[in-house]
Amino acid sequence: MTTVKGLVEQAEKEGVALSDVVLQRENESTGTRKEELLEHMYRNLSVMRDSCREGENPNLRSESGLSGGDSAKMMERARSGENLCGPFFGKALARALAVSECNACMGRIVAAPTAGSCGILPAAVLTTMEEKNLPEETAVKALFTAAGIGMAIAEGASISGAQGGCQAEVGSASAMAAAAITEMMGGTPDMCAHACAMALKNVLGLVCDPVAGLVEVPCIKRNAMGVANALAAAEMALCGIESRIPADEVILAMRRVGDSMPGSLRETAEGGLAATPTGRRLAEEILGGKKAEKTQETP
Amino acid sequence: MHVFDIIGPVMIGPSSSHTAGAVRLGNVAHAMLKEPPVRGVITLCGSFAKTGRGHGTDRALTAGIMGMRPDDTRIRDSLRLAQEQGFAVSFCREERDGVHPNTAILQVEGASGHTVTVEGASIGGGSICVTKLNGMPVEISGESTTVLVLHEDVPGVIAAVTNFLAACGLNIAAFRMSHHEKGELALMSIELDGDAPDSLCQSVENFANVRSCTLLHALAR
Numbered sequence: 001m002t003t004v005k006g007l008v009e010q011a012e013k014e015g016v017a018l019s020d021v022v023l024q025r026e027n028e029s030t031g032t033r034k035e036e037l038l039e040h041m042y043r044n045l046s047v048m049r050d051s052c053r054e055g056e057n058p059n060l061r062s063e064s065g066l067s068g069g070d071s072a073k074m075m076e077r078a079r080s081g082e083n084l085c086g087p088f089f090g091k092a093l094a095r096a097l098a099v100s101e102c103n104a105c106m107g108r109i110v111a112a113p114t115a116g117s118c119g120i121l122p123a124a125v126l127t128t129m130e131e132k133n134l135p136e137e138t139a140v141k142a143l144f145t146a147a148g149i150g151m152a153i154a155e156g157a158s159i160s161g162a163q164g165g166c167q168a169e170v171g172s173a174s175a176m177a178a179a180a181i182t183e184m185m186g187g188t189p190d191m192c193a194h195a196c197a198m199a200l201k202n203v204l205g206l207v208c209d210p211v212a213g214l215v216e217v218p219c220i221k222r223n224a225m226g227v228a229n230a231l232a233a234a235e236m237a238l239c240g241i242e243s244r245i246p247a248d249e250v251i252l253a254m255r256r257v258g259d260s261m262p263g264s265l266r267e268t269a270e271g272g273l274a275a276t277p278t279g280r281r282l283a284e285e286i287l288g289g290k291k292a293e294k295t296q297e298t299p
Numbered sequence: 300m301h302v303f304d305i306i307g308p309v310m311i312g313p314s315s316s317h318t319a320g321a322v323r324l325g326n327v328a329h330a331m332l333k334e335p336p337v338r339g340v341i342t343l344c345g346s347f348a349k350t351g352r353g354h355g356t357d358r359a360l361t362a363g364i365m366g367m368r369p370d371d372t373r374i375r376d377s378l379r380l381a382q383e384q385g386f387a388v389s390f391c392r393e394e395r396d397g398v399h400p401n402t403a404i405l406q407v408e409g410a411s412g413h414t415v416t417v418e419g420a421s422i423g424g425g426s427i428c429v430t431k432l433n434g435m436p437v438e439i440s441g442e443s444t445t446v447l448v449l450h451e452d453v454p455g456v457i458a459a460v461t462n463f464l465a466a467c468g469l470n471i472a473a474f475r476m477s478h479h480e481k482g483e484l485a486l487m488s489i490e491l492d493g494d495a496p497d498s499l500c501q502s503v504e505n506f507a508n509v510r511s512c513t514l515l516h517a518l519a520r
Contacts, residue, residue, distance in 0.1 A: 107372075146305070
C-alpha cells in the first residue's frame with residue numbers, strides 16, 4: 001500500500017524529490033518507460049491548460065443554468081491587480097473556477113482525482129508555474145508528486161464523494177495540490193508531506209451535498225476554496241511549520257470521519273445545501289420541471 | 300492503483316459516472332452493432348432518469364452509441380450530430396426495482412435492420428457493468444477484450460471455442476455462460492488477457508452450432 005511516510009522515506013534515502021520516487025515506482029509497476037510516463041503527464045497538463053482557457057469564456061453556461069461565467073469575473077479582477085490578495089491568489093481562484101465551470105458545461109477536463117474536484121490541481125500548479133516563472137518540466141514533475149499523495153489517500157481512505165463526502169474529493173485534491181506546489185517551490189519531501197497533512201486536516205468533515213445532485217453547487221466554489229487551502233498549507237510548510245498529526249494518520253482520520261457520515265451527506269443530494277429551501281426549489285425547477293420530464297426526440 | 304488513475308482520465312464533464320461511464324455504455328452498443336445506428340430507444344432508470352439531463356447523460360449515451368470516446372469534445376453536441384447523421388434517438392424514463400441506480404437500457408437499430416439491446420449500469424469512476432445483452436444475462440466490464448459467442452446449448456461447443464482460442468495463443472482471464480430466457484441458446488462471454496484480431500469472429504462463426512460471435516475490444520477510458 002502507498003503511504004506518505006513510505007514515499008518520504010524513500011525520497012530521503014535516495015536523496016531525490018517525491019516526484020522522482022513516484023515516477024520510479026510507476027515505471028517499476030507498469031514497465032512503461034519514464035520518458036513515456038512524463039510525455040503522458042505533459043499531455044494531461046496541456047489538457048488542464050485548455051480547460052482553464054475554455055472555462056474563462058464569460059458566455060459559458062451549464063445545461064441547468066446554475067453555473068458559468070464566474071471565473072471570467074474573477075480573472076478580470078485578478079488581471080486588473082485591484083483584487084484583495086493580488087494577482088497570484090486571484091488567478092489561482094479564477095483557474096479553479098474556470099476548470100470546474102468547464103467541467104460543469106461539458107468541456108474536456110482531467111479528473112484530478114475526480115471530475116468534481118478537477119479545478120484545484122491545475123489552478124495551483126499552472127499559477128505557480130506562471131507567476132514564479134518556473135519551467136513546464138517542474139509542473140509536470142509536481143503532478144507525479146500529486147499523484148503519489150492521491151494514491152496514498154485513495155488506498156488509505158477514499159477519493160469518492162459518495163463514499164467519503166467532499167473531504168474525499170476536494171480535500172484530496174487540495175492535499176495533492178499542496179504537496180505539488182511545495183515541491184515546485186523547492187520544499188523538501190518532508191515539507192510536502194506536512195503540506196498534504198495540513199491541507200487535509202483543514203477540510204476534515206466536509207460533506208458532499210450537491211444541489212439537484214449536479215456537480216455544480218457548491219462544487220465549483222469549493223474548488224476555489226480548495227486551491228486557497230492548498231496555498232495556505234504550502235506556505236505554512238515552506239516556512240517550516242509542521243503538522244502535529246502525520247499525513248498518514250490524517251488520512252486514517254479522514255476515512256473514519258467519512259465512514260461515520262450519514263448517507264444524506266454523501267452525494268445523495270438529500271442533506272446539507274441540497275436540502276435547504278433554495279436548494280430544493282432549484283432541484284425542483286431543474287429536475288422536476290417540464291424541460292426535464294419531456295421526452296426528447298430527434299426526428 | 301496507478302498514477303493516471305489519480306491524474307486522469309481525460310474526460311468530458313461533468314461526472315465520471317453520469318457522463319464518462321454513460322459514453323462507455325453507449326460504446327458497448329456501438330461495438331455490438333458494427334454499423335451506423337439509425338434508430339435508438341434509450342431507457343433511463345434511477346439517478347440516470349432523475350439527474351441525467353443536468354449531467355448530459357442523454358448526450359453521453361448517444362455519443363457512445365455513435366462511437367465517440369469519453370474525451371470527445373463533440374459529446375456536448377451529440378444530439379444535433381445524431382440528427383444530422385440520420386440517427387433518431389428517443390428517451391424514456393422508468394422506475395425499476397432491483398437495478399443499480401445508474402442503469403440504462405439501449406435498444407439500437409442499425410442501417411441493415413439489425414438490432415442490439417444493451418442493459419448496463421455506470422458503477423462509479425467511469426467504470427461500467429453490462430448486465431444484459433439482447434436479453435441474456437451477462438457481466439461485462441469492458442476493461443478487457445471480451446469475446447461473445449451465441450450458440451446452441453449442446454455439448455462440445457465450449458471445448459471447440461476455447462481450444463481454438465488456445466491455438467491462437469490467447470489466454471482466457473474470465474469465462475461466463477448464460478442462457479437465454481427462452482429457447483435453447485446460450486451465450487459465452489470470454490474475457491481475454493490482451494487484445495485479439497477481428498478476424499477471430501469469422502473463424503468462430505464457422506464452428507458447428509455457433510450462431511454468432513462478437514468481439515468487444517477493451518473500452519477506451
